[in-house]
Amino acid sequence: MRKTLLTVLMAAVLLALPAMGAATISIINNDGAGVGLNDPTVVPQVGTNPHTTLGAQRLYALQHAVGVWAAKLDSSVTIVVRASFEPLTCTATAAVLGSAGAIEVFRDFSGASFAGTWYPGALADKLFGSSISPGSDDIRARFNRDLGGANCLPGSPFYLGTDNSIPSGQVDFVAVALHELAHGLGFQTFTNGSTGALFAGFPAVWDHFLFGTSTGLTWSNMTDTQRAASAISLSQLVWNGTSVNSVAGQVLNAGPNFKLTLPASIASNNVDLGIAQFGAPLNTTGVLGEIMPVAAQPASIGNACEPLNATNVLAVNGKIALIDRGGCTFLIKVKNAQNAGAIGVVIANNAAGLLNMTGVDATVTIPSVMISQAAGNALKTALLGRSRTRSGVFARLLLDSTTPAGTDNFGRVKMYAPTTFASGSSVSHFDTTAFPNLLMEPAINVGLTQVVDLPNDLTFRLLKDIGW
Ligand SMILES: [Zn+2]
Numbered sequence: 001m002r003k004t005l006l007t008v009l010m011a012a013v014l015l016a017l018p019a020m021g022a023a024t025i026s027i028i029n030n031d032g033a034g035v036g037l038n039d040p041t042v043v044p045q046v047g048t049n050p051h052t053t054l055g056a057q058r059l060y061a062l063q064h065a066v067g068v069w070a071a072k073l074d075s076s077v078t079i080v081v082r083a084s085f086e087p088l089t090c091t092a093t094a095a096v097l098g099s100a101g102a103i104e105v106f107r108d109f110s111g112a113s114f115a116g117t118w119y120p121g122a123l124a125d126k127l128f129g130s131s132i133s134p135g136s137d138d139i140r141a142r143f144n145r146d147l148g149g150a151n152c153l154p155g156s157p158f159y160l161g162t163d164n165s166i167p168s169g170q171v172d173f174v175a176v177a178l179h180e181l182a183h184g185l186g187f188q189t190f191t192n193g194s195t196g197a198l199f200a201g202f203p204a205v206w207d208h209f210l211f212g213t214s215t216g217l218t219w220s221n222m223t224d225t226q227r228a229a230s231a232i233s234l235s236q237l238v239w240n241g242t243s244v245n246s247v248a249g250q251v252l253n254a255g256p257n258f259k260l261t262l263p264a265s266i267a268s269n270n271v272d273l274g275i276a277q278f279g280a281p282l283n284t285t286g287v288l289g290e291i292m293p294v295a296a297q298p299a300s301i302g303n304a305c306e307p308l309n310a311t312n313v314l315a316v317n318g319k320i321a322l323i324d325r326g327g328c329t330f331l332i333k334v335k336n337a338q339n340a341g342a343i344g345v346v347i348a349n350n351a352a353g354l355l356n357m358t359g360v361d362a363t364v365t366i367p368s369v370m371i372s373q374a375a376g377n378a379l380k381t382a383l384l385g386r387s388r389t390r391s392g393v394f395a396r397l398l399l400d401s402t403t404p405a406g407t408d409n410f411g412r413v414k415m416y417a418p419t420t421f422a423s424g425s426s427v428s429h430f431d432t433t434a435f436p437n438l439l440m441e442p443a444i445n446v447g448l449t450q451v452v453d454l455p456n457d458l459t460f461r462l463l464k465d466i467g468w
Pocket residue numbers: 179183429441442
């Protein structure tokens with residue numbers, strides 16, 4: 001069974017550029033004469049790219065990216081990429097750098113690991129062992145022809161060198177191509193993330209690994225309504241594949257953790273945090289202390305919006321103060337707690353979601369984090385009825401290697417699910433909290449390495465999860 005995702009009507013010249021590796025990937029140049037990959041404009045030689053026309057430089061850099069993937073992948077079937085440079089959405093301040101995806105999807109073929117499930121053409125061919133649809137291309141890739149020109153991120157063109165020495169302000173084309181090719185290889189869902197509707201009634205192989213932590217279901221087992229809600233669930237959408245999650249800590253740095261350590265009955269990791277722009281940055285040792293709520297009498301003191309009264313000073317001195325959000329700035333709250341002798345602050349949100357706490361005040365020196373409203377309520381319940389001077393509830397604020405940046409409480413890598421659905425970005429990328437930055441975040445960040453696997457990146461590991 002096959003379905004065509006994209007219709008490609010343009011005539012094209014076959015330009016086979018097999019890259020030697022574990023798989024062969026051919027590029028079909030889909031540009032017309034004189035434009036895009038055929039642009040004859042003479043340009044200075046750049047980086048390790050030997051060519052001196054714009055079109056030839058573009059093609060060489062694309063071939064370089066194709067070579068990286070060809071060396072990693074394992075398939076006996078040639079992967080065919082139809083590529084072009086075209087006008088894509090852009091303004092003076094933002095631009096779509098490229099877009100790519102599978103041209104055809106297949107299900108219920110011999111070798112498929114899940115029944116009733118769509119696979120991208122290149123992966124389906126690999127699993128089937130030969131081309132299911134001979135003569136068809138696998139991946140359609142488009143790149144922004146106008147980048148760097150007027151009204152298209154002016155001054156920020158593609159860097160077409162292949163040496164990963166990107167001048168400040170330019171955009172590494174090799175990284176963009178690696179990213180887009182990954183989408184075409186299967187780093188995408190075919191399900192409509194906005195409505196939750198499956199493509200032609202069946203889930204994508206992607207959906208068997210996309211997991212909603214609030215429902216405990218993979219996308220393949222959700223209703224349309226559940227999927228649409230999951231797509232905008234912020235930190236509650238994760239990847240549930242062992243190839244990625246088992247090595248996330250080898251790629252991602254220690255991440256922030258508000259770790260409840262005592263009593264054992266409530267010991268837990270809380271990695272869904274808002275981070276403060278001010279105060280001491282978290283480190284791997286962290287701050288260990290007893291959690292003590294600032295009492296709400298009167299409310300302005302419960303919010304720590306005024307200097308703490310004697311009772312609260314006695315409570316939080318030498319402890320980690322728990323304070324509700326609201327009533328004044330985060331800086332005022334943390335400063336008041338610090339003045340009362342607190343060694344750290346946990347702000348409990350008073351609304352859904354989380355945010356990073358902004359503000360500048362060099363006199364604030366203690367660390368602080370924000371926890372969700374739900375986590376705050378749970379903590380308050382645990383503190384109910386305890387002494388106002390010794391709660392017996394201990395926590396550590398730290399950067400924790402057991403909770404890498406961009407993973408959830410269970411070490412699962414988070415997927416991008418902002419509260420407003422972003423077509424083309426949501427659900428089919430890693431979350432932006434991952435650090436160091438990953439190739440498959442929704443934006444191409446500075447500092448990427450052209451490496452798609454350990455020790456720098458998780459993209460190839462994810463493709464392994466879906467069957468590569
Ligand atoms: Zn992308």
